[in-house]
Amino acid sequence: MSTEKRTKILDILQSGEVGSSALVKGWIRTKRQNKNVAFIALNDGSTLNNLQLVADPNEIEESLLRRCTTGASIAARGELVASQGSGQKVELIVKSLEILGEADPEKYPLQPKKHSMEFLREIAHLRPRTNTFGAVFRVRHAMIYAVHKFFNDKGFYNIHTPIITASDAEGAGETFKVTTLDLNNVPKTEEGKVDHEQDFFERETNLTVSGQLEGELAAMALGNIYTFGPTFRAENSNTTRHLAEFWMIEPEMAFYDLDDNADLAEEMLQYLVQYALDNCADDLKFLHDREVEENKNKKEADRPDMYLMDRLKFVVDNAFERVTYTEAIDILRNSKPNKKKKFNYLIEGWGADLQSEHERYLVEKHFKKPVILTDYPKDIKAFYMRQNDDDKTVAAMDILFPGIGEIVGGAQREERMDKLTTRMEEMGIPSEELWWYLDTRRFGSAPHSGFGLGFERMILFVTGMTNIRDVIPFPRTPGNAEF
């Protein structure tokens, strides 16, 4: 049986016909057995749901059944019958069974009991075998596919921007160095500096922090493009929201102004959430119930206002509210939590950067809608954002979601050469290193816009998971690069 074609459990549970025979393969989640019958819950990863196998100990060899322990991989052939009580439409009466790979109950770490998230992170190579992580990674896949489908259907071109780069898009500095120099014996120049001429690229290189600048180059030729690739920050932050390696989606559109940009981002976010609702029903229901369960014993005040499915519907059912930063500051300054000093960071005047607590107040309490904040003070935003006529603000936009705060950040880009270079000088961005970026303003410049969506931030939102390490298969954080 081991080389014969199996049927996926997803297909059997969706359309398996009572009376037909089937060969299934998968991993045992649980086994219950008495003298007369053994029940095996089999999972093959194609769906959250297990197929119930029913085996008669008088027909299936005892020595085989004994090896059917949690985690073992088996092949089973039998007949589909209407299910008595497994919660599914059908179950499988086992006629023959083969053990593909055992799992010693004394050693296999994923026994059927509750494991802490911390423990599961230590066995990230096995955690996709759990209900929670199976669900999260199936949803993650659905979102990857939905991103490509959304942009492809709109005529956008996916561009692979470079991972190894000599530039630092944000000027933020916290990058990983990439080198082939011998660290035991770093070659030095006569002046005693690191001799990068001897390095692989004959210069200093690092891992990209964003594909935006290269994405803009492509947009100024192909029109509408998007990137979807890994980005890196060597920030020493051990929080539930930071990863050293994460994936970003960065569309860039020629001839789009800030309004067009906001329209596209809103449409994309609603599309992604609706796609999950349409295509991941079982997994989302499981994740929703899990969240309700986790909050059951919390005090009323500590429970979320909305649970997962409500938050997802909140996003697809409400047109996003568009409001300027300046208006938002007014709202926040006059808000109850500000007056009663409930915010950790009180809003005192124009110019302050907003914290997650402020963003969530605007979304959850004030507007009760997702919010697109626009026209931020130029001093808290990047050099490449288009300067407004007021000389104080730039054509930036952040999109704020319930429970999570900022999910998208974007801007109309500064397409005017003189304004751009002046701003770069003010901010100390070396223009000689970005000659190629400036060339797009030098030759055939045009208004254009773009935004960035942190993919793991989005998966946190869609799955309701609370730690970003739990929505990427193999998280990279300070001190962690196992697997």
Next chain:
Amino acid sequence: MSTEKRTKILDILQSGEVGSSALVKGWIRTKRQNKNVAFIALNDGSTLNNLQLVADPNEIEESLLRRCTTGASIAARGELVASQGSGQKVELIVKSLEILGEADPEKYPLQPKKHSMEFLREIAHLRPRTNTFGAVFRVRHAMIYAVHKFFNDKGFYNIHTPIITASDAEGAGETFKVTTLDLNNVPKTEEGKVDHEQDFFERETNLTVSGQLEGELAAMALGNIYTFGPTFRAENSNTTRHLAEFWMIEPEMAFYDLDDNADLAEEMLQYLVQYALDNCADDLKFLHDREVEENKNKKEADRPDMYLMDRLKFVVDNAFERVTYTEAIDILRNSKPNKKKKFNYLIEGWGADLQSEHERYLVEKHFKKPVILTDYPKDIKAFYMRQNDDDKTVAAMDILFPGIGEIVGGAQREERMDKLTTRMEEMGIPSEELWWYLDTRRFGSAPHSGFGLGFERMILFVTGMTNIRDVIPFPRTPGNAEF
């Protein structure tokens, strides 16, 4: 006009109605003008084809038309009329025109003349504005989308495997180091070694050479998965086939044997090529004609047997021939070029690694079909490939294409713990570093298979380009990390 919504040239050329008005934006490719009329070829990247704009110098201000030079970005509004001679169905009679961004003819590098590929690589930030690179990157996008669609439709899950890793999947060694240590002053331990405890991940890390091993972990939980991400080799090779940074597609399937694996790879390759034929007709025709043109002045013997469209059809029209390595060696040993010593590497006996010239002989001369070679000598293949009963070969497969040789490499994986660890010992692969990989054989092991497709290799095949630096937007090679 600059903030109004434009219509894409692709849509106008496909379905623009004569008599309707349109607003288009894009970059000028060429302008021809006399006293009575100016013709502007406008491209916006949505398609290879330009829209012809027709402007009356008596209606459109002379100072505007003067600034309409090659590379300038403009917005033009007018009326669509049946085209007289532009090769398209419609052209645009310009009623109003706005310059969005000029391109000084003295300085803009992409003047309408033939440029060498070497020169265009130096201006990789501008080359997507040429016909050739516009076509290549649109085809590249179509192939990205087709990969995701193929696997999604089959119920595979896309897994993002880590980019920064402490393991070296192939044991090949030529990896890029990733570090946050100060290279000017590398911290050392008391023994004088690099103190990686002070590094970001508190250990040595490098850029991944393959996502396969982590992909296997996911397959042993979710069933069928694929990766699609960047991989890296710090190999000092300046050839037309090597990149330091390239993208790989690596599916891994639980319960697949080598035959299933070959079936999937063949189906995928034919799907991708058919998708290009169905969705990239204009770009492929351009690339085909380009290839014919490039070979026009070559001697008969130096011209390819098949041009681009013929090679693409060769792949979709022929079932792939499956033959063992051992049979292939016999064929090659007795072949004319081997006997007449025309091969650079003569085939003398069993055990030799095949070169591109041998692979192409099998495909182009002997079988006249794409070829799947299986069951290679274990000594020329990786440690994780399943050992055959003959104790000499492993269940490997390579897929060979015309013009290009190997395009896919894969194997059934060794799922038997004892065989795997013995082989690792023989080959000096440290098993303590791969404890997590071995865990999948320890707990619920199962037969499984997978393969890798070098994405740029595939794009070379589908576009007919001959240098791998010309099929990725920003190539990384020794000494090159610009942009």
